[in-house]
Amino acid sequence: MKKILLSSFFNRKTLLVAEELIGKFLVRRVRGKEKALMICETEAYDGFKDKASHAHRGKTTRNEIMFREAGHIYVYFTYGMHYMLNIVTGNKDYPAAVLLRAVEGVSGPGRLTKKLRIDKKLNGKFLGRKTGLWIEDRGVTIQKKLIRRTPRIGIRYAEEWAKKPYRFVMKGKN
DNA sequence: TAAGTGATCTCT
DNA sequence: GAGATCACTTAA
Numbered sequence: 001m002k003k004i005l006l007s008s009f010f011n012r013k014t015l016l017v018a019e020e021l022i023g024k025f026l027v028r029r030v031r032g033k034e035k036a037l038m039i040c041e042t043e044a045y046d047g048f049k050d051k052a053s054h055a056h057r058g059k060t061t062r063n064e065i066m067f068r069e070a071g072h073i074y075v076y077f078t079y080g081m082h083y084m085l086n087i088v089t090g091n092k093d094y095p096a097a098v099l100l101r102a103v104e105g106v107s108g109p110g111r112l113t114k115k116l117r118i119d120k121k122l123n124g125k126f127l128g129r130k131t132g133l134w135i136e137d138r139g140v141t142i143q144k145k146l147i148r149r150t151p152r153i154g155i156r157y158a159e160e161w162a163k164k165p166y167r168f169v170m171k172g173k174n
Numbered sequence: 175t176a177a178g179t180g181a182t183c184t185c186t
Numbered sequence: 187g188a189g190a191t192c193a194c195t196t197a198a
Contacts, residue, residue, distance in 0.1 A: 043193070045193075052193070053193085054193080057183085060182080060183075061182085062181085062182060062183085076181085076182090076193090077180075077181060077182090078179095078180090078181080078182095078192055078193070078194070079178080079179065079180080079181095079192060079193095079194050079195080080178065080179020080180040080181075080192090080194095081178075081179055081180080081194075081195080082179095082193095082194050082195075084193060084194085086193085099193055101193085108194070108195070109193075109194075110194050110195060111194090111195080152193070153193070153194090154192080154193055154194070155192095155193060157191090157192090158193095
């Protein structure tokens with residue numbers, strides 16, 4: 001069974017979406033070919049108060065995508081060489097997103113975007129077949145005990161928010 | 175462990 | 187306009 005996830009899936013609590021995305025399939029169409037890879041690592045960035053989130057200082061031209069409706073694609077460029085792929089969650093005007101950090105066989109958010117040829121052209125688009133990037137439920141259920149929660153990566157500056165277990169990793173992959 | 179890389183943000 | 191920072195990767 002294959003089911004494309006719609007905005008109703010993403011318009012829920014960010015942490016819940018981040019956890020449930022583990023075991024779903026990220027599907028990318030490039031030059032007519034489709035690749036589907038199981039998601040095994042995500043991180044949640046939730047709301048104004050989250051110091052690790054781009055949105056915690058308010059809306060800017062870069063992060064305004066995070067304030068849009070759930071299901072938008074937020075891609076940004078960092079460290080001079082890497083694109084990061086995020087899916088916007090929650091209500092309009094509430095800044096939240098899930099960072100996709102790894103899929104099966106590809107660990108690291110920068111490598112993921114490189115492998116799937118994801119760049120700024122996708123920034124601000126909506127997930128779906130039309131865009132060439134979407135997420136499917138293929139009936140795989142990951143048991144909760146196989147999902148590990150840990151603090152997020154690369155955000156030591158975020159004080160107390162750096163410790164929160166907002167990262168979800170599937171055990172035994174990568 | 176540190177360097178590379180460039181967009182973006184936060185001051186002037 | 188300048189300077190600092192950064193949700194990372196690679197090579198050592």
